[in-house]
Amino acid sequence: MVSSPAPDRKAAIEVCHLTKRYNGVVAVDDISFEVRAGEFFGFLGPNGAGKTTTVRMLTGIIRADGGSALVMGFPAGSLKAKQMASVVPEMANAYTDLSAWDNLMLMADLYSIPARTAKERARELLHTIGLLERKDSQVRAYSRGMRQRLILAMALISDPEVLFLDEPTSGLDVQSSRLIKELLLKLNRAGKTIFLTTHDMDEANQLCHRVAIINKGKLIAINAPEQLKLTASRRHSVEVSFANSIHPSTLATLPGVSDVQRLGDKYRLFTSAPGEVAAAVVSLAHAHGFKIISLNTLTPSLEDAFLALTEEAKHA
Amino acid sequence: MPEHALVWQQLRRLLVIALKDIRIYYSKGPVVVFGVLFPVFLFLAFSIGRELTIDFMMPGLIGMVLFFTATSISPVVVPWESQARTLERLMSCPLRLETIIAGDIFASFLFGTAISLVPIIAALALGVTVSSPVLFGLAVLLASLCFAALGNIFSVPPSNVPATVNMIAAAVRFPVIFISGIFIPLQQLPTWGQWIAYISPLTYFTDIARGCIQGEAHLPLVVDFALLLAFTIVFLVLAMRLHHRTMPRRL
Ligand SMILES: Nc1ncnc2c1ncn2[C@@H]1O[C@H](COP(=O)(O)OP(=O)(O)O)[C@@H](O)[C@H]1O
Ligand SMILES: [Mg+2]
Numbered sequence: 001m002v003s004s005p006a007p008d009r010k011a012a013i014e015v016c017h018l019t020k021r022y023n024g025v026v027a028v029d030d031i032s033f034e035v036r037a038g039e040f041f042g043f044l045g046p047n048g049a050g051k052t053t054t055v056r057m058l059t060g061i062i063r064a065d066g067g068s069a070l071v072m073g074f075p076a077g078s079l080k081a082k083q084m085a086s087v088v089p090e091m092a093n094a095y096t097d098l099s100a101w102d103n104l105m106l107m108a109d110l111y112s113i114p115a116r117t118a119k120e121r122a123r124e125l126l127h128t129i130g131l132l133e134r135k136d137s138q139v140r141a142y143s144r145g146m147r148q149r150l151i152l153a154m155a156l157i158s159d160p161e162v163l164f165l166d167e168p169t170s171g172l173d174v175q176s177s178r179l180i181k182e183l184l185l186k187l188n189r190a191g192k193t194i195f196l197t198t199h200d201m202d203e204a205n206q207l208c209h210r211v212a213i214i215n216k217g218k219l220i221a222i223n224a225p226e227q228l229k230l231t232a233s234r235r236h237s238v239e240v241s242f243a244n245s246i247h248p249s250t251l252a253t254l255p256g257v258s259d260v261q262r263l264g265d266k267y268r269l270f271t272s273a274p275g276e277v278a279a280a281v282v283s284l285a286h287a288h289g290f291k292i293i294s295l296n297t298l299t300p301s302l303e304d305a306f307l308a309l310t311e312e313a314k315h316a
Numbered sequence: 317m318p319e320h321a322l323v324w325q326q327l328r329r330l331l332v333i334a335l336k337d338i339r340i341y342y343s344k345g346p347v348v349v350f351g352v353l354f355p356v357f358l359f360l361a362f363s364i365g366r367e368l369t370i371d372f373m374m375p376g377l378i379g380m381v382l383f384f385t386a387t388s389i390s391p392v393v394v395p396w397e398s399q400a401r402t403l404e405r406l407m408s409c410p411l412r413l414e415t416i417i418a419g420d421i422f423a424s425f426l427f428g429t430a431i432s433l434v435p436i437i438a439a440l441a442l443g444v445t446v447s448s449p450v451l452f453g454l455a456v457l458l459a460s461l462c463f464a465a466l467g468n469i470f471s472v473p474p475s476n477v478p479a480t481v482n483m484i485a486a487a488v489r490f491p492v493i494f495i496s497g498i499f500i501p502l503q504q505l506p507t508w509g510q511w512i513a514y515i516s517p518l519t520y521f522t523d524i525a526r527g528c529i530q531g532e533a534h535l536p537l538v539v540d541f542a543l544l545l546a547f548t549i550v551f552l553v554l555a556m557r558l559h560h561r562t563m564p565r566r567l
Contacts (some may be wrong), residue, residue: 059408060563079322082410089408091402098339109332110409112325154405 012037012162012193013058017067021054027053029217030067035195037161040188042208042225043197044306051197052090055166058195059087072161083111083288086155090166090197093147096140098170100131100150103139104157111158118157128183145176152180160195169203181207201302211302213309219314225302232300232308236274239298240281241266243291254280266294274298328414333411333419338426339395341389352434352482355384362499374439375525376498377457381435383493383518386460387467391485392422394468394559398476398566413563415558417468421555424464432456444529451537452528458544459521465551466517472558474565497522502534517547 014036020028028050045051056062058069060077069076072084094103101122108118126132129149139147150167157165161209165184169177184207188194198204204211205225212222221228240251251267252260256277259270271277274297285292300308359377397403406416436456446452470485495509496518502510513519520540527533533540 044349056404056567061404061407061567079410079412081410088410089404091401092405095336095340095402096400103337106332107337108411110329110406110411112328151405 001189003278010037010069011035012039012072013041013195014070015054015058015067016069018054018057018064018069018254019066020050020057020062021065026217028057028064031066031214031217031219033212033219033222037195038188039194040184040194040207040209041196042204042211043195043214044199044201044204044211044212044302045197046199048216049199049214051214052166053217054214055087055089055164055195055197059085061087061089083158084160085162085164086158086160087164088148088151088155088166088168092151094139094150094154097138099136099138100126100142100153101135103150103154107154107157113158119230121157121159123155125156129153130181138197143173144171145173148172149176149179152183156187160192162195163187164195166197168196170198170200201306205302213306215231215310215313218313221309225241228305228309229300229302230305230307233272235270235300235304235308236272237298237300238271238274238277238281239263239266239294239296240269241293243293244284246290249282250284254284256280321389325360329409330415330419330422333406333416333447334423334426337389337393337420337423341393341423350388354430356435358493359498370439370442370444371530372501373443374435374442375522375529376446378432378435378439378456378525379470379496379518379522380493380498382428382456382459382521383463383496384489385431385506386424386463387470387485387489388424389427390420390424390464391470391481392469392478393423394471394563394566395476395478395481399478404567407563409475413560417556417559418552421461421468421552424467424548425461426458428464429457439529446528448528449530452525455521455524455528455541455544458541458548459517462517462521462544462551465548465555468497468555469551469558472555472562474562476566492516492518495519495524497534501526514543517544517551520544520547 011034015031015033018028018031019026031054033182043051044053053062057064058071058076060082063077071081074081074084084254094100095106098106104122104125105118105190108122113121123132126135129152131146131150134146137149149177152168169180172180181203184194184196196207208225209221211228213228221231248260248262248267251257251269254269254277256271256273257269261268269277269281278295278297281295283289356377359380363373394403397406399495467485470488471481473484475481496516497505497513498518502513502519502523505513520543523533523535524537524540527537
């Protein structure tokens with residue numbers, strides 16, 4: 001079956017004023033954004049931010065209450081959009097009574113993939129995810145990591161143009177998690193558009209071209225990870241630990257320090273001028289005869305950017 | 317894609333869904349054994365010692381087995397999938413919700429039809445003759461579809477606990493077998509009893525079966541078939557419509 005070409009090939013996902021309410025409570029609040037074809041797009045937010053609800057609307061599992069979304073130019077949830085996309089849902093399972101092989105063949109049949117193509121792809125995918133030897137055993141006997149790898153393979157058997165993943169690595173063992181991330185990067189290099197939700201800043205930082213930050217259903221920023229970190233430039237910091245105990249207020253009075261946090265045996269001094277603060281800390285230590293054990297300057301992480309942005313959103 | 321190609325595509329996928337159901341749910345040994353034994357024992361419990369003829373017993377037994385097996389699993393497929401966390405992934409596939417529901421109903425239909433062959437063959441082996449095998453066969457197929465759709469409606473409330481759904485199912489299934497002319501033929505019921513019987517689709521199948529086996533149906537066969545067909549259409553439409561409403565609440 002040949003589907004007619006989508007009207008606009010440059011955008012893989014177009015979201016326009018998308019809104020979803022549950023019993024009057026807004027879960028996703030009028031969000032708009034665009035994901036370019038071939039982009040690795042991160043959707044970052046804390047628990048309950050509305051990530052899963054957004055993915056479900058984009059993959060046609062639930063209906064939006066307002067706004068619209070297109071996937072590869074077709075309305076989200078339409079058969080054409082679904083045929084071109086796949087999803088790894090947040091809490092999904094394969095059929096545990098079936099083998100990995102049969103699960104893959106089932107998915108292939110539901111997407112009308114010709115049997116030969118399906119078998120070739122299944123072998124290749126099983127090899128990639130390291131389950132080729134176990135392909136005929138029931139999924140019941142698989143570990144959580146093996147299942148998640150299989151679920152990813154099930155999403156890939158239809159060779160989708162757009163892949164949605166809802167926190168695919170959360171709670172996984174390190175190997176499975178790394179394998180999944182590497183596979184995603186490989187797919188993206190091959191031209192696939194990837195929409196990844198996560199609450200893990202490092203993951204978003206490592207993988208994504210651009211990251212959207214969502215909090216309480218609202219989109220509060222959307223940019224490249226490095227750009228987002230810039231927005232938190234006031235949250236550069238100096239981390240210092242002393243051999244002697246010292247009162248934090250002494251550190252707070254240093255010029256240029258906006259905030260002091262105590263983290264274990266270390267103090268973290270937030271500032272926009274980390275070099276000067278570091279020098280001030282050294283002279284302070286000299287003057288009082290404190291012994292410095294370690295002294296580091298830290299650039300803001302995506303997490304800092306996230307905190308800064310959510311703070312701003314709260315005050316706005 | 318032209319409309320007919322779309323229909324074919326969805327029909328093929330419907331079949332994939334049905335085969336999946338059969339493999340996963342129906343191929344479990346205990347389910348099948350229970351599906352046959354339970355109605356047989358229930359039937360024997362109510363007919364033993366009543367000196368009934370084989371020709372009288374068989375239409376009722378076939379009707380009961382068909383009713384019980386065709387409604388046994390279709391109620392729990394959706395809750396099971398939801399609990400096993402396979403439903404969301406299925407809903408993201410290029411399938412209409414109608415395709416998923418119809419696939420589940422079709423699986424139940426195949427199961428009911430296949431299992432009802434057991435009492436039918438037993439009846440033939442015991443020397444029962446069927447006067448018009450084609451009509452009887454049609455009635456089995458239609459009734460099986462009707463009951464499978466009814467069973468699917470039991471799973472509409474968005475409870476993901478199969479036990480809850482089973483309770484709803486039991487609350488409908490047990491009364492139905494007592495008001496459908498299985499143990500007491502329609503003509504022996506008082507008028508009010510007959511009116512109650514007419515609200516059960518199983519009544520019409522039993523009546524057709526009595527017509528084909530005993531040669532004495534209470535209603536004209538055309539009426540039986542028309543009403544059975546009407547019930548089937550209503551149940552199918554209801555199953556699709558209602559699941560549209562409750563499916564999102566299962567996630
Ligand atoms: N099926 C549902 N019924 C009612 N409320 C829901 C449902 N799903 C999500 N919510 C609410 O919507 C908000 C967003 O949830 P969700 O999209 O799951 O967030 P996330 O995936 O970012 O953790 C939360 O407040 C959650 O409680
Ligand atoms: Mg979520």
